[in-house]
Amino acid sequence: MAVRVLVTNDDGVHSPGLRALVEALAVGSEPYVVAPEHQRSATGHAITLHKPLRAFPVVIPHAVSAWAANGTPADCVALGVLDLLGFRPDVVVSGINAGANLGRDITYSGTVSGAMEGAIFGIPALAVSVDAFENARYDVAAAFASMLVRLIAERGLPPDALLNVNVPNLPREAIRGVTITRLGRGRYLSKLEKRIDPRGQAYYWRTGQPSAEEEDPGSDSYAVRHGYISVTPVQMDMTHEALLTALRTWEIRLESSSHHG
Numbered sequence: 001m002a003v004r005v006l007v008t009n010d011d012g013v014h015s016p017g018l019r020a021l022v023e024a025l026a027v028g029s030e031p032y033v034v035a036p037e038h039q040r041s042a043t044g045h046a047i048t049l050h051k052p053l054r055a056f057p058v059v060i061p062h063a064v065s066a067w068a069a070n071g072t073p074a075d076c077v078a079l080g081v082l083d084l085l086g087f088r089p090d091v092v093v094s095g096i097n098a099g100a101n102l103g104r105d106i107t108y109s110g111t112v113s114g115a116m117e118g119a120i121f122g123i124p125a126l127a128v129s130v131d132a133f134e135n136a137r138y139d140v141a142a143a144f145a146s147m148l149v150r151l152i153a154e155r156g157l158p159p160d161a162l163l164n165v166n167v168p169n170l171p172r173e174a175i176r177g178v179t180i181t182r183l184g185r186g187r188y189l190s191k192l193e194k195r196i197d198p199r200g201q202a203y204y205w206r207t208g209q210p211s212a213e214e215e216d217p218g219s220d221s222y223a224v225r226h227g228y229i230s231v232t233p234v235q236m237d238m239t240h241e242a243l244l245t246a247l248r249t250w251e252i253r254l255e256s257s258s259h260h261g
Contacts (some may be wrong), residue, residue, distance in 0.1 A: 002029055003090045006092045006093070008080070023061065035069070038069075045074055051053050053069060053071045067084055071096055074114060092125040093149060099131070099132070100129050102230075104183070105172070124152045148165065150230075161236070165229065170227060179230055192207075
């Protein structure tokens with residue numbers, strides 16, 4: 001039986017990365033698309049509670065069926081799993097994103113959040129990104145993701161886990177291999193650009209750039225920078241175990257409600 005794959009992203013349902021992914025998945029798998037109707041990058045794991053969610057059918061070449069929704073990537077996965085598909089998919093794939101999602105950037109990433117929502121539903125999931133915002137090439141990432149989907153469907157993933165995949169923006173012959181990595185220490189250094197509108201009121205554009213921290217050879221960013229596809233296992237349990245143990249020695253307690261005059 002073909003692997004049934006729910007595909008989402010944060011670049012929008014008509015993005016070239018999603019279309020390349022669907023085309024590759026259609027060889028040996030059944031891709032079903034539920035994706036945002038427009039760009040929803042950097043939404044993190046936002047979900048929509050303050051307005052109705054809507055989805056309408058669209059045509060995506062090579063997809064068994066496809067819907068565009070007015071929600072976030074996490075919303076799209078929920079819509080697909082809980083109603084639109086009519087069945088529980090075998091794997092959730094989010095991507096292919098234009099721009100890498102490395103290190104601590106995954107906390108902002110709508111792409112990674114789509115895969116996280118799959119993991120929350122107990123469905124094996126992966127996020128796929130290419131390390132380029134312009135002139136991104138998706139052929140290598142699409143072929144790799146298709147292969148990895150079949151492996152995941154065969155072997156499974158632990159509960160509450162997903163894979164975060166980042167692919168250098170290089171032709172196949174220039175890719176040096178695949179490396180299993182951990183999340184790097186890199187972070188996005190935020191800045192605010194303050195401007196004044198015609199009425200004299202301040203407004204802001206939030207900008208920034210990746211940090212210049214040097215990464216060690218075991219990290220995702222080091223691997224991609226050196227021409228390797230990075231595959232990083234991510235878990236939903238964010239508990240800091242060492243601090244958990246240390247906090248138990250702090251004797252943290254609720255103070256008495258009585259107070260003195």
